[in-house]
Amino acid sequence: MSATPSGPGPSRTRSWWGWGHVDAHPDDAECLALGALLPGTLARPLPIPRVSDLAVGRPAVAPPPSLAHLVNADPDVRAAHAMGKAYRDVVRALRGRPGRIPDLVARPTDDHEVVDLLDWAGERGVAVVPFGGGSSVVGGVEYRGDAHGAVLSLDLTSMDRVLEIDTVSRSARIQAGALGPVLEGQLRPHGLTLRHFPQSFEFSTLGGWLATRAGGHYATGRTHIDDFVQSMNVVTPAGVSASWRLPASGAGPSPDRLFLGSEGTLGVITEAWMRLQERPRHKASTSVAFADFHRALDAVRAVAQSDLAPANCRLLDPGEALLSGASRDGSAVLVLGFESATAPVDDRLAAALDMAHAHGGRGGTTTADRASRPDSAVGAWRSAFLRMPYLRDGLARMGAVVETFETAATWDRIPALIDAVRTEVGAAAVKATGHPATVNCRLTHVYPDGAAPYFTVAVAGRPGEEIEVWDDIKAVAGDVLHRHGATITHHHAVGRDHRPSYDRQRPEPFATVLRAAKEALDPHHILNPGVLID
Template sequence: MDRRSPSASAAGPLPRRSWWGWGTEDRALPDGECADLGALVPGAAGTPLPVPGIADLDMPLSRVTAPPSLGHLVSDAPEDRAGHTYGKAYRDVVRALYGDLRPAPDLVARPRTEREVTDVLDWASGADVAVVPYGAGSSVVGGVEYRAGLHRGVVSMDLTGLDRVLEVDRVSRAARIQAGVLGPALEDQLRPHGLTLRHFPQSFEFSTLGGWLATRAGGHYATLHTHIDDLVESMRVVTPAGVNESLRVPGSGAGPSPDRLFLGSEGTLGVITEAWMRLQDRPGHKASATVFFDGFDTALRAVRAISQSGLHPANCRLLDPGEAALAQVAVGGRSALVLGVESAGRPVDGRLAELVGLARDHGGAPAPAGREDSDTAAGTWRSAFLRMPYLRDALARMSVISETFETACTWDRLPLLVDTVRRELAATVRKTTGSEAMVNCRLTHVYPDGAAPYFTVVAAARRGSEVAMWDDVKAAATQVLGDLGATVTHHHAVGRDHRPGYDRQRPEPFALALRAAKQALDPAGILNPGVLLDPAPRPGATG
């Protein structure tokens, strides 16, 4: 085994993160481009909302002070508190643009060791201070925003100081990795070993391994190992009741899985500090192709055939006509299916040809296939995919609702679900905003028994009422998903925004067990209160 792989941070400082929006400041659209983009949406505001400077924010005063023993770990600087107030959902971006920092944490803690994580939790448990674990802040469901109002203070625990690959087991193709490492730094540390975790969510640049584990994140790959769950050998989690470390084995039938208790727990039961993760050899063979369809229902049947074929494409993204046009992949009302295959050891052209053949058998018209890095429709889609959050922020500055939500259901219910969501949300937007909505759909992940549709809603809102209007649309979407037996989230997690839908779909006996686990592991109720469960009232607590 190789130990203590060097941190990628030695390569130099990263670009400055945006405190109010997605990604880095240098990639945000300037005012002129925001206005040009807004002009494409009927009813959008004529000028962009200004981006407040940190010095201009009305930041609430910190209510708590950490003890001297923790002073080197914590900060109450306005830029730290502002940058850790919200995640990166549409409603978060809009509130930040209006300078609403009322939920700001009192302190930001940056532990660099597991011992320091424990020290912070020990102090907070005795001081009635809530602790919100924070990976890189890319939550789009209110997962890092404190709303409980029951505690004396709030600490955002930024875990990006735990950023190393500690061991690499090349024989077993696994690595022990600290939870605070960002996606690019993780891959940089694995690259010299010829290995990859092969987990690339859209937030890859701005999210951490611990965040992926805590939210059961879905990666870019559309079939087979779609969620981070599939890549976990064992985990180490610090709870107020002690450290939980599971046995590192390839599989076990010894009772309920301890890892499953913490996967998806979103910081409510403990702080994930490291994990042994299953790796793969880096792929050396890649190929991609795009297939066009005249009808979305026809394309759905083609994708179902592909998902049940056992060919396991790495990419199998189906874009409806609106989504395909936005990504500049297809025009003329056609849907586009972007296919990709890869392998570490053998050519993939034959497998790609089989996939394209299946799509053709179901009415698809293939475009000329190209290599992964060539100028193809697939490459165009990838560029648009990574750029989309910045465009979302630009539209938010123009008082345009531009937001997404995702779900999953079985194939037999999928056509009805897509049609109902489009119809109901268009009607809700019209009633709520007075505007016509664009409601697009794409499939992000596919399984033999179903798929994960991902919806985009774009509509002009009334300046000053953007958040309330989106909340009405989101509530309607949640209602439709629940009525049709679809999950409230496939890979965005629950956070606080999805609690109504999660409470509806969660079995009550499981809820009882989850509440008992919360009480046993976090008896003071300090860990991310309000996520997954209502915070338990505590005698004598002040808010």
């Protein structure tokens, strides 16, 4: 069955320097209010940066006439493709130091045009950086260095259609440039959903999710994008890799696994067959408060190791609960949610509540009173979850260092890992700035054998040296994670910012294979240089 794109929604302007939409950014008054929460921040917010204040030079290369219609050299477009949306990217823009701005931005409309662009770039030695939706928070969509004379940012958002839907097998062939809302808008009339909702959902693409092995919003079950892939189409400088569409296969190493998480270094993902689900019709959620965070960890582990499979099982430590408005009495808060397309979920929610109460949790609404008394903590958390990146940018304008990092480890290591991060990273933040610091934690994803803690660090920075402060703090965080056998990233990818820790985590024989694959697939070394491997 063919699918047709949904109609265009209301037009909003995306920020070239910060997160999301321009009209959602905190104004100066809100920035000042945010800054008052962190002692030592600036007296007034830094001005919103303008592209006209940047030194955007002339492109170092021109496309051939046959490709000129696909390429844009407008300074505003090029600046918007110079960086991702990490804290350090926001600060670089605020300070007028965005780094290497791409010479050209290309927007192909089909696979053949991607092939032609890569062929031209290979012949001219032009670095090609696949851009996705540009929401990378690890330096994954920019060029650093001077080994290439010119840089092309490859933006696939013109390739955004759901091309086919197989309702029998419940799957769809989708172009990689489809942003989250565009993709779901085309599936909705068929009663289907991909059910992959990362925090960057509005501003990231299917291809970006695949290239970074993104994690979705759901806390258990199928949440990493890997779990949804039937097959992939990848354009490499050495040829096109098109895997068979299968429910499963034992035929040797999976070709899709080579490109999942390859971050644009081995090829450009142009489309994929993805497993779909029926849209949920039954939902229930509630929150449980805990006076003891470690007992809350035990409760989450019990739920994760049951067969209840909650859609949401987010544990907020007291600081995170206070920040989101989910709790104001120093409690940790567990947000529980269940959903199903086929059957009521109230019994599963009740069973999870019983487990939480057995570990010292209190509160939680029942089926009978949920409609008349909605859970305010759940609503507060949802609102804060979507608003938080905008608030980070507002604090950045006040000279604060506000950034996150996430990891995953087995349950036996989780308590000590969280305690060590809070202590050592907090001390590093104070040492680097001389100001009091906050280190909050929440669990974003839970598994029977472990969990994914997500940390937020907030401290007033040194004016003009905010990036250096964050780099010092991040180095300490990386050492703590490595010492506890925790991954450098659970779902944010490696990019350039996580390279030192990724090199330590990756087995050397696998590194040898990855370098050989890079040499074979990208002989001119043009694809996203510096990501994953040198």
